[in-house]
Amino acid sequence: MTSNTPSLPDQPLVAILDDEAEIRLMLSEALEEAGFRTQNFARATEFEAALKSTTPDVCLVDLGLPDKDGLALVHRLALESGAAIIIISGRAQVQDRVTGLELGADDYIIKPFDPAEVVARVRARLRRNRNTAKSSNTARFNGWTAHFDSYVLVDETGNETPFSHAEGEVLRLFLESPRRLISRARMQEILGGAAGESFDRAMDVRISRLRTKLREDPKNPRLIKTIYGAGYIFLGEVRWE
Template sequence: MRRRGDDRPALLVVDDEPSIAEPLSDYLEGRGFAVSCAGDAAEARAMLAAETFDLAVIDIMMPGEDGLSLTRWVRATSELPVILLTARGEPMDRIIGLEMGADDYLPKPFEPRELLARIRTVLRRAEGGRSEGGSYAFAGFVLHAEERRLLDADGAEVPLTGGEFALLVALLDAAPRVVDRDRLLTATQGREAHAFDRSVDNQISRLRRKIEPDPRTPSIIKTHRGGGYALAAKAVRR
């Protein structure tokens, strides 16, 4: 929760296990964050509706409403960055979470230092999206980088997650050149790709559903042999 006069980044940790949430809260507080904890999705919803946070760390496996459902609600109601905690690193949980708009994921058990690094990367990416100037025009869309807003041909806003925004900017900056998956993963999640890491492909699919006339036969973002992607539409930076 962001308190008056407190300029620390505000985090919400959503986990039903006090043995995890409380030590994690203490650890993150000691690294310069203001941390609030919610024990379930209902409590998290109430806190998110009443207070302002910079990022949420959400455990997938919770009694009642699970973390995937909560993430879907967060993404439908805000642009709040989300990092998911996944039990045993189940690949399907990771894929579904990213498809629902999570910005990153971390399998349990995890090192607090790794979560700290992920939090800082996601926050830095979100802040970078707000601070970069200029805009891009492509395929009837206009991306305002400073405001992190994508507008369609009718002027309606197309909601983007932090990861989708970073992905689109990376493709726009490189257009019409091909950007390989390693570079895209570094741009969107601040880490190198692993051979079976499909998170970039999932983000591309989600972004295509938002901007392509027909996502099944994409004409704006093209897939290239060897694992790369390129913006096929003409892009103009203003």
């Protein structure tokens, strides 16, 4: 198997969402200086469109966006993406900070800010995330244990179920990005299939077979949830070890 994943490069990707070009520039310069890749967006709609094809590691979001409610965006990001979210805002009240953090932001930086501190805080977020992102061969989730070296699934009673390579690819993809939406396009891209083909039922079948092995209730799947028209989302608490 030589399917490397060139879509997951080494340098962490930081998305910057701010309507002021000056601030975008300041941030992206500081971050690139520090070795990160950056993506700049002036509008939430552009940002959301880009999210469908890229997966930033950290999102810097200005709350004072003209075209959308920033807090709602933060909340959705927190739920659907695995990225760390840092709010940048001119609103300095404690209540603003508290609500921002409660809605799922990982940090809250007040304008005016020092780029060096932003870089330090981005690093702090990545440090935590990277710990869990290191690849290993065993993952535990919701009573299950997946061994990717021996291709075996073990339930809580110790019962073993083998899984195939194709099933393992899908499972691994899910386990590496729990609780975040995985688009169908991205899945096909990473799983190396013929992308863009409209008649690719293979993906559905893989999911279906994986669901069977995980003993999902077809009417009410608990772990692998379908998002109609978008993709799938894996719900579950994953611990790699």
